[in-house]
Amino acid sequence: MCLFCKIINKEIPSNIILENEEFLAFHDINPKAPVHILAIPKIHVDSFNEVNPELMASMTKFIQNIAVEFQLDESGYRVITNIGENGGQEVKHLHFHILGGAKLKWEHFSDANPQDFL
Ligand code: AMP
Numbered sequence: 001m002c003l004f005c006k007i008i009n010k011e012i013p014s015n016i017i018l019e020n021e022e023f024l025a026f027h028d029i030n031p032k033a034p035v036h037i038l039a040i041p042k043i044h045v046d047s048f049n050e051v052n053p054e055l056m057a058s059m060t061k062f063i064q065n066i067a068v069e070f071q072l073d074e075s076g077y078r079v080i081t082n083i084g085e086n087g088g089q090e091v092k093h094l095h096f097h098i099l100g101g102a103k104l105k106w107e108h109f110s111d112a113n114p115q116d117f118l
Pocket residue numbers: 003012014026027028029030031038081082088089090091092
């Protein structure tokens with residue numbers, strides 16, 4: 001069973017902030033912003049590559065609800081999902097990072113040039 005499935009089953013503790021029948025949201029253990037929440041589906045989906053668009057529709061609503069609950073909707077925030085090797089995905093269970101609570105830097109991308117990767 002994958003790490004996030006164990007969190008869903010409460011075999012591994014997590015700091016849960018929102019839960020319904022389909023989804024779970026909890027604080028990232030290694031936050032990269034004042035607010036750093038992970039939103040995941042309760043059914044195991046490896047990554048965004050495999051997600052059913054119908055599940056994404058309700059996942060979108062779930063993420064929007066988190067943004068409202070944490071008062072990020074007006075100040076702004078970032079939603080990221082890493083996919084596979086090049087995307088830097090470490091946990092192979094679809095998850096969306098919801099980052100906010102401060103003006104986020106664009107860091108790597110701000111001065112990135114496609115040539116740099118060659
Ligand atoms: P990714 O690199 O996109 O796969 O992101 C995985 C995220 O899961 C990282 O931001 C980790 O800090 C986070 N993470 C790993 N283990 C835990 C855990 N037990 N509880 C909460 N977040 C976790």
